[in-house]
Amino acid sequence: MELYKENQLKIYNSLSKSKELFEPVVAGRVGMYVCGPTVYSNVHLGNIRTFMSFDMVFRYLLHLGYKVRYVRNITDAGHLENDADEGEDRIAKKARLEEIEPMEVVQRYTVDFHTVAAKYNFLPPSIEPTATGHIVEQIEMVKKIMDKGFAYEVNGSVYFDVLKYNEENNYGILSGRTIEDAIHNTRVLDGQSDKKNPQDFALWKKADDRHIMRWPSPWSDGFPGWHLECSVMSSKYLGDTFDIHGGGMDLKFPHHECEIAQSHTCHDTAPVNYWMHANMLLLNGQKMAKSTGNYILPEEILTGENAILPKAFNAGVVRFFIMQAHYRSILDFSNEALLASEKGYNKLMEAFKHLSTVIASDKTSGFDVQAWRQKCYDAMNDDFNTPILIAHLFEAVKFINGLRDQKVSISAEDLKTLKLTLDGFIFDILGLSNEDTQQDSNKIEGVVELLIKLRKEARDNKDWALSDKIRDELLALGIQLKDGREGTTFTIN
Numbered sequence: 001m002e003l004y005k006e007n008q009l010k011i012y013n014s015l016s017k018s019k020e021l022f023e024p025v026v027a028g029r030v031g032m033y034v035c036g037p038t039v040y041s042n043v044h045l046g047n048i049r050t051f052m053s054f055d056m057v058f059r060y061l062l063h064l065g066y067k068v069r070y071v072r073n074i075t076d077a078g079h080l081e082n083d084a085d086e087g088e089d090r091i092a093k094k095a096r097l098e099e100i101e102p103m104e105v106v107q108r109y110t111v112d113f114h115t116v117a118a119k120y121n122f123l124p125p126s127i128e129p130t131a132t133g134h135i136v137e138q139i140e141m142v143k144k145i146m147d148k149g150f151a152y153e154v155n156g157s158v159y160f161d162v163l164k165y166n167e168e169n170n171y172g173i174l175s176g177r178t179i180e181d182a183i184h185n186t187r188v189l190d191g192q193s194d195k196k197n198p199q200d201f202a203l204w205k206k207a208d209d210r211h212i213m214r215w216p217s218p219w220s221d222g223f224p225g226w227h228l229e230c231s232v233m234s235s236k237y238l239g240d241t242f243d244i245h246g247g248g249m250d251l252k253f254p255h256h257e258c259e260i261a262q263s264h265t266c267h268d269t270a271p272v273n274y275w276m277h278a279n280m281l282l283l284n285g286q287k288m289a290k291s292t293g294n295y296i297l298p299e300e301i302l303t304g305e306n307a308i309l310p311k312a313f314n315a316g317v318v319r320f321f322i323m324q325a326h327y328r329s330i331l332d333f334s335n336e337a338l339l340a341s342e343k344g345y346n347k348l349m350e351a352f353k354h355l356s357t358v359i360a361s362d363k364t365s366g367f368d369v370q371a372w373r374q375k376c377y378d379a380m381n382d383d384f385n386t387p388i389l390i391a392h393l394f395e396a397v398k399f400i401n402g403l404r405d406q407k408v409s410i411s412a413e414d415l416k417t418l419k420l421t422l423d424g425f426i427f428d429i430l431g432l433s434n435e436d437t438q439q440d441s442n443k444i445e446g447v448v449e450l451l452i453k454l455r456k457e458a459r460d461n462k463d464w465a466l467s468d469k470i471r472d473e474l475l476a477l478g479i480q481l482k483d484g485r486e487g488t489t490f491t492i493n
């Protein structure tokens, strides 16, 4: 039986501001959309925290046995400076400054993002669509919104009519902002705007002469507004109403508010059942941001190449540090906290490693493994509460240390459950990579290769007894040799 049938997952929904029982649109399947990076520069550690939070959510849903379609986009056009409707496109600006093609900027930082994601052990999303790959669909959505009377064209640009939408809907439903707040937010930036009302936002912008990234449309040669791509790509791949939409807290307004207005207008239904927002990572008490220079790059932690770091840390430690905070809490980055996480991470890994040497006893366990296992699931079912989960994992660490000191015992059945449960939570769900284990398996492979070589020498010398002995004894250890035309290969069970 799939685990989701026996687990009551609750998710904090930013829309209702409460924890709700998770019920997907289609039983057993989950559609999840997360706003991905704008690829105009390297992602910083704060961005990584957001994507890691949703990687953990993705991992837990998979662990529960859901078939998950996880869509995380790449914004490669349309995102202007200050998240506004005026100003230069971030990617085009970078291309101009570096005298390269915008698509070179996009390629460089997409590769960088994927490299970082792999280093921090993110599972790849099911679909990773790009804004430039969906221009046709974006133009279609603008037409549809215009046909419904909720958008208007001025001088080749098209704007969404927020006041009209707000007559029968609630613009601000997610962020709690009022129309007046929205005006206040945009007035300074939009002095020269063509908009009817300052709170309206761009669906399509006419490109001026310096704007290189442009496409033909019924209104002008131009480019889509930033919010449009997410409405288009989420509905294209997940349907008009889908289960989970995630992103950083700072995207609630205006980005997600605008997404709701566009999608609702287009499809006559609320687009998302559960809105999830991950909180910020602070450095020196301030939000990490490229624009202020207050940031650390994820690669710098791995090499120690940043003056504020005392040394290099491995990616598992950084991941453990981030998972020690709830995804909705603000997390403060500090060397002390990171060093403490390193200690905790090492303790956890050492205990897990020790478990493989433990011999079960006939006596009953001094630890209620079943009840402990349930507590681990309860923590995750309570809006993905990873800090509480980690506290439970350390109860197991304490018990394993007792086993090591021969103060307690464990039955064979409990030992099996303990190993399986720890393995699932540490590696599959928290996504901590066990680099030591990887090194160990590299060593084992080296040893098997050596034995295969010695066996070949024995066969060349017609020493069949020795050759068979090597094969049989490896088999007894669960390592099966297969002789083929290309030589001998092996599988480890």
Ligand SMILES: [Zn+2]
Binding pocket: 034, 035, 036, 230, 255
């Ligand atoms: Zn988005």
